[in-house]
Amino acid sequence: MPEQKVSREAVLDAALAIVREQGEAALSARTVAERAGCSVQPIYSQFGDMRELVRQLYNHARAWVAAYNREHECDGKNPFESNGLSHLRLARTERNLFHFLYLSPHMEATGFAEVYESVAIDGVQECIEDLGHLSPEAARELYLNMIVYTHGMAAMIACGSHFTDEELAERMDAAFRAFVCAVQS
Structure with missing residues (x-):
């Protein structure tokens, strides 16, 4: 042959x-x-x-x-919002791929710092610093919290939950405001 x-x-x-x-x-x-x-x-x-x-x-x-x-980096009002919307859209439109990447043992994350390093997108932390008037450390903490929060919503979507874009945006905005307060205190 x-x-x-x-x-x-x-x-x-x-x-x-x-x-x-x-x-x-x-x-x-x-x-x-x-x-x-x-x-x-x-x-x-x-x-x-x-x-x-x-x-x-x-x-x-x-x-x-x-x-x-x-x-999809310009789909939101800023890089931070675009990042979250992109993750939610991936869960909705690429469910099998989302499962493979994020709902299987392949990710092999052993801690939240590793998750952050694995999925954080360049420029987003700086955007959060500007939006929330936060230090780099506080912005990193808020970004990690939003990664975890947004991923929870994305996992529900990937498993078949149906949320409107408006509901998702409201939840993300509320979480952002809450996390800003938490990192400022």
Whole structure:
């Protein structure tokens, strides 16, 4: 059998498409190979096994979400609001991917500081400093609290809850005001 020339990127893109459309449970060497238009041989030669493919797919999916966030960075009144809206939209429109990234053991976060470093977007903390007239430390604490709060709403959405955009915006605004008061005291 001749050697197949299928790039690592093509395999990861095929696996990502499967996760987005059908969820992680649909991933197998066979389904990825079919989607990539190859046999399973390139998958095993490039990744060793499915565990390694999924590990690298997690990082590939995170890069996809970073690009998604950049596409939506002007959807809100400021970078902070855009960041929260983007996370909620991802939960609504990309449920399978959201589950794979944030509702599975793949994230491997061991503490809130690690969560912050993993998901905080450049420029948002500075925006919070300006909005709340906060020190960098207080803004970081507020951003982390909003990450946790917004992720809770996003998880409910990803699991099938139906909230209007207005309800979500009201909750996010109320939480922001409460967290500003908490970090200022």
